[in-house]
Amino acid sequence: MKLLVAEDDARIAGFLERGLRAEGYNVQVARTGPEALAAAQDAWQAQPDDCLLLLDLMLPDMNGLEVCQTLRAAGVALPILMLTALGSLDDRVTGLRTGADDYLVKPFEFEELLARIEALARRGRGMKPARTAHLVVDDLVLDRAEMRASRNGQLLQLTARELALLELLMSAPGRLFSRERILSTVWGTHQDPLTNVVDVFIRRLRARIDDGHPRPLIHTVRGMGYRLEAPPG
Numbered sequence: 001m002k003l004l005v006a007e008d009d010a011r012i013a014g015f016l017e018r019g020l021r022a023e024g025y026n027v028q029v030a031r032t033g034p035e036a037l038a039a040a041q042d043a044w045q046a047q048p049d050d051c052l053l054l055l056d057l058m059l060p061d062m063n064g065l066e067v068c069q070t071l072r073a074a075g076v077a078l079p080i081l082m083l084t085a086l087g088s089l090d091d092r093v094t095g096l097r098t099g100a101d102d103y104l105v106k107p108f109e110f111e112e113l114l115a116r117i118e119a120l121a122r123r124g125r126g127m128k129p130a131r132t133a134h135l136v137v138d139d140l141v142l143d144r145a146e147m148r149a150s151r152n153g154q155l156l157q158l159t160a161r162e163l164a165l166l167e168l169l170m171s172a173p174g175r176l177f178s179r180e181r182i183l184s185t186v187w188g189t190h191q192d193p194l195t196n197v198v199d200v201f202i203r204r205l206r207a208r209i210d211d212g213h214p215r216p217l218i219h220t221v222r223g224m225g226y227r228l229e230a231p232p233g
Contacts, residue, residue, distance in 0.1 A: 001121060002026045002043055002051040006036035006067065007083070008059055012106075015180070016054070019110055022178030022225060025117075033062025037070055044076045052120060054113075057084040057095070065098050072099035079120040083108070110184035135170040138230035140209065140217055142170050151209060161186060162205050169218070169228035178225040202226055 003025045007013040013029050020027045028043075030036040036059065043051040053071075057064035068080055080100045084091070087105035095103045101123075102116055135142040139152045147163050149156045158166065164186045169177060179198045187197070202218065210216040215231040 001117075002028065002047060003117070004028050004030060004036065004039050004043055004051065004053045006030045006033075006039075006053065006059060006064065007056045008032065009056075016113075019178055019180035022176070023114060023181060024176075031060075033059040033064070033067050036064075037062065037067050040067070040071055040078060041074070041076060044071075044078045048078065052079045052081065052117060054117075055080055055082050055100070057082060057086055057091075065095065068095070068099045079123075081113075081116060081120060083113075109188060110180055114181065114184075135167065137170055137173045137228060138215060138217060140170070142167060149209075151213065156208050158205075158208060162201065162208070165201055165205055166209075166228075169226065174227055174229040176221055176225050176227045182225070198226075 003020055005013060005016050005020070005027060007016065007029065008031050013031070017027050017029055028039055030039050036053070036055065040051075040053050043053075055064045055067060059067065064082060064084065068082070071078075071080070079102075081102045081104060082095045082100045083104050083106060084095070085106045092103045092105075101120055104113060104116060133144055135144065140149070141151075142149045142163075144167065147160075147167075149158055149163065149166055165182065168182065168185050182198050186201075202220070206216075206218045210218055217228050217230065219227050219229065221227065
């Protein structure tokens with residue numbers, strides 16, 4: 001899916017671009033209202049069923065409401081998720097009535113942003129999320145109801161934070177999780193990953209899960225993140 005990020009704050013735009021690219025999205029950043037409008041029109045013509053606009057309201061030259069209104073008047077129906085610090089009821093109602101599909105107030109958690117993007121994508125495809133009681137990867141099992149993990153039948157002694165990290169990795173075997181995604185989900189922060197807390201906990205989790213086993217399940221992709229997957233064969 002192509003994500004258009006219309007955001008004039010360079011720090012926020014950079015964080016979103018890095019985090020969303022690490023999640024596998026094709027990301028294009030626009031810094032002004034006219035740039036966002038043109039990019040959205042082009043994306044809608046090129047891939048109308050597979051694009052989404054993350055739209056800040058406070059854009060230079062043309063604000064987000066004007067961009068949204070212009071797109072809807074032209075028949076451009078790509079999903080629009082407004083991202084803004086304007087969080088009053090009137091602001092949210094105005095944004096939705098102007099044509100936005102969803103509205104997220106800053107500051108927001110990166111995990112929530114991802115969930116809303118995924119929900120908008122599902123809405124267009126008629127899909128519903130599913131949650132399984134047990135996650136299984138090779139001989140590693142996580143009981144989500146009891147929040148207990150075992151490997152090869154042996155119970156693993158994990159802290160609550162380690163279990164939360166394990167649940168995230170096991171929720172999508174083989175998927176690469178960026179540090180931004182891990183920090184947002186497990187620690188509840190969307191700050192830039194300027195700390196090695198993720199690396200420390202991955203090392204702890206790897207020691208408890210992989211040490212002593214011939215088939216390692218946790219893998220590092222240098223400079224990008226981590227994935228958990230069964231070994232080939």
